[in-house]
Amino acid sequence: MTGHEAPLLPLSGAFALGIFAGAWSGAAPARLLLAGILLLAVGVCALALRRDGAAVAVLLALAVVLGALRAATDPLPADHIARAALAPVVNVEGRLAEEPVRWAPDRTRLILDVDGLVDGEDRRPASGRLQVTLYGETPAVGEGQRVAVGLKLSRPRGFRNPDAFDYPAFLRREGILLVGTGRAESLLPLTADEPPWPVRVKRWAVTTIGAHLPEISAALLAGLILGEKTGLPRETEEAFRRAGVYHILAVSGFNVALLASSVFFVLAALSVPRRTTAVAAGAALVGFALVVGGQASVLRATVMGLVLLAATLLDRESQLMNALALGALLLLAWRPADLWDPGFQLSFAATAGIIYLTPAITSWLEGRRWPRWLATAVAVSVGAQAAVAPVMLAHFNQLSLISVVANLVVVPLAAAGTTLGMLALVVALANAVAADVLFQALWLVLLALRAAVWAAAAVPAAMVHLPAPVWAATVAWFGALMLVPVLGTRRWARVTVTACLVAALALFIWPWVRPGDGRLRVTFLDVGQGDAVLVELPEGPRLLVDGGPGGARRLDVGERVLAPFLWNRPAGRVDVVAVTHSDSDHSGGLRAVLTRFRVGEVWENGRWGPGSEDTLRAVERSGACRRTLVSGQRIWLGSALLTVLSPDGTLPIDEPAPMGENEESLVFRLDWRGFSLLLTGDLGRPGEERLLASRAPVRALALKVGHHGSRFSSGEEFLAATRAAIAVISVGARSPFGHPTAEALARLEAAGARIYRTDRDGAVIFETDGATLSITRWASGVVERFDLDPERET
């Protein structure tokens, strides 16, 4: 497609490039303005001199400058809450910007647009947006309501690990610079819950669906029609991801097209004039967009739909690619930060892929005597998948292999379900019984849809997880896609496409085939309050000790941190998972690891306490060989020797631990050349004394400090015996238990250990070749080097 057919495409591309470059370089707005004025002058001259080519180039450069200007951040207003000097607890007044999300029975998330800070009698105006988490039973409040709440405010914190999702940056793009936590009881509604009409319509729709359909199907329908996914069980959502059909749960061009064509079809069947129909469809689209809210995909689809309808009204031929470019331009001008939003990228990539690639693929398939309907359906699916694959890999490390097939079945069912659902909702306005009949028919469709998704997700290797591609690989891939439409006609195109594909593939598989550097790596991951340590041996074996906190109703570190970290290594396999004990901050995140990776062996202390049911079940189902370790065992893992020091096996596993479960933690040491590491789980004083009494070899170069730096761990005698020069504390910032404690830190310092903390340093990474050890504090990027020469150690 050339610029002549889609004149807005180069412009919106240049604008996006400008936003990206502006955010990256942080150029001063004054300079950009100056550059813009100069460019404008040059452009006028070029036009006057009839140099049209030069004028176009100047125009594009101007678009880049405008993009950069749009991306330049405004200084915070003087009354912004992030500027205020804040007391430990502040009373904030503000308006709810969104409906509250209840993501666990006792946790609710609010987005609050602050308008005032209250200090006793004193109220001063303020501005800014907050993300608030409330603990406890939250009273019913809704979007648009003004509330007062007592909050502890802080800067947002993410998990700072290599290749990790940058949560503070994500919030900053949403305009949120501070997060707050508070008790739900302190929330005081200041105005009545009178939300704007779109919110009321949405609430009514969700309630109506829930009244007529059983729970899971209702949640699915709410997702299909309104993009409302909160009620959907996790397994179901996961199945949609695996099958590669998650996009139908987001409101997108799919819904918009169905809505518009339903309106068209019904009105046409009633012989309403074409223009009236177009106006009615446009009104329906705008109303729908207001109700479902402002995700990028909704806005993109609505803009495109309106452009196409306007073309119908004006009897003009419409260019899909041009409409798409206009959508991108408007959206980016309004919300430039959306450029980094996966939803924005996926929506535009998929649509562009469909528009650009479908005709070529369809004609190629028809040339091979495929029936037209099948060729089109397959071409749409392939085009979208080819375009979104790099985006999916970059953000989620996911590649669904089944999706082309799954979409062929799922999309028609979803279309039927969405259309019927919208019809049923309209009927429900008039008559509940008639609506119920429609909803019951709809239930069958939803069950069929779920069955299809479930079957597709159950196929082995339905989804594979791969590392995020490097930039060059992505560029080569899109370069190849660009040339697909001319493949049949030009010979050079074939050569270029082949070259691009080979380059993309080679760059992509490089991480696997890269020769090792003969170093041992130990990564103490930043998982908040909890432990997760990955040991990678130069020969390849990987040992994961503990998996951080996780579980069904909380933030699952296994899913959010460990899985992406391992996928980017790249690792399909974890040879050994060691569970020091079953507390949820050590074993909780392992469920996600055991279900997503091939695990060779699970080492455990044999004691699974309440709360670890899900992890235990995952262990049982993983097919990994289970070993219950006791002191005295020695195990070679690659070229490293692991020696188990605890538990001593005197306590039968079905008897309660007299000193507490922490004292039964798996403790072991790892020796590799001149490096040694002691991993103590959550061992406390009694366990340490038991180790000393048994004369276990605890002396080590590095110590993973027991129990996150609790004051009941790391006693003087024990530290003296370990003689550790390096101590790593795996702990979350603002730990609810007050870890690490001043007492433990003082004892560690007195023992002469150099302390690394995951709450301050992010991930702590050891790299050693046996003679030298380098330690990286990931958050600050500081690297320290130590000599491990045993001669000099004394």
Place this chain on the structure above:
Amino acid sequence: MSYSRPQLKLLLVLAAVLLAGLGVREWRAGFPNAAERLERFDREDPPPPIPPAPRVRVAPRWAAPRPEPTASARLVQPQRPRASAAPPIPSADPRPLDLNRASADEISRLPGVGPSLARRIIEERDRRGRFESPDGLRGILGMGPKKLAALREYVTVGE
């Protein structure tokens, strides 16, 4: 009849939907349990909860008598009687089975041990040379602590 083709299609689809809806309504009213099962076909039941351990009263930590470490005890195995020093074990079988001499067939006659576990025990013995104590069975796949405790009185280790 003067219906256009699109009108006919629309009306036919609508009739089919209404029929299906009425049918499902009837069926769900008649068999609510079956409908409920069908609705939950892709859900799995939550795993059975692990019961909390009963609370035990603990003697003061510092009062607990601690065995003096022996001079040779570096990283000792749990304090279990060695087979050579073991007191005679009351048992139906006059002599406990010598793990270092027994054949797979003999081992598989032990309580709770089947042919495949016996084979793994033999493999482990071949790998290590010999078992130093019955505790050596620990860590063999399928040999849990309970099974080992139950076996202890039937087995010994010879030179």
